[in-house]
Amino acid sequence: MSDFDALLKRSFAEAHEPQDDGFSVNVAHAVARKEKSLQLRMVLQNIGVAAGGAVALYAAYAVLGPIAVDLLAPASAGIANLGQSFDPTPAVGDVAGSAAGWLQSVGAGLTQVLLAAGALAGGAVAYRAAQQD
């Protein structure tokens, strides 16, 4: 190492920056802001996940509900016929059928609304996550 290289290293070593309290305070504030926004993001993500889960559950109900009705209808009709042979009151199968129809019509409308809301919530969460990364 030449004399100049040694001199250079010494000059670098001696070149200290004075302490700046304002700098530390600025960093502390920036870190605090970062943490707050991170917490907010986590809350939003949790809400999004919860909304998505609710939508998925409702969608499963909307899809599986009619299938279950179709599967159970013959069984309930059989039971009703069996009951009618003993008691001549109105058929239980008719009441069950009209209730299932009403549920299906309400379900179809609500499913679209909830799917749209779920898509929006999921999109918002994905957008926030992408921005943060």
Place this chain on the structure above:
Amino acid sequence: MAARGLLNLAQATEAALIIAAQARDQAAFGELVKRRQGWARGLLRRMCRSHAEADDLAQEAFIKAWERLKDLETPAAFPGWFRRIAVTTFLMAKRRQKAVFEEIDEAANPMASEDSTPEAQAGAKIDLEKALARLSDAERLCVTLNHGEGLSHSEIVEITGLPLGTVKSHVLRGTEKLRRMLEPQ
């Protein structure tokens, strides 16, 4: 160590502060910033031409460090780990400005007359910062890491991503320029 275990931050060791900060203790990280800011700002001031830009980048580097502290394996590795973040922050800023590796136009930036100042004539105090400001960004970066931080050429390659030949050339040329500017005639 639990974050709340640090009763007296000012007396805590740096390793204890780092471990507490990894547990998301903002006060411990604040104390760490307080202790390391002089070094970090000095490092970036020697890389940048403007003090304001250097302080902005130092702040950005500390915030990145806070976000990535969990990646730090041992507290002893903190200086090298943080230096890498600082250098990356500097390089990214230069890329944003599309100003990496531009050469200084000697004619457009006449030297503060190093030969004619009383200090230079007397062969007195070296104005390292002024001299560094006369180097290109890449030369300044490589010279600072080599002479200021004591990194080898291969370590500079690793930290900056520049080819080895380029690093050697920047260190050599930068040092030679500094010699011409600073060495007493």
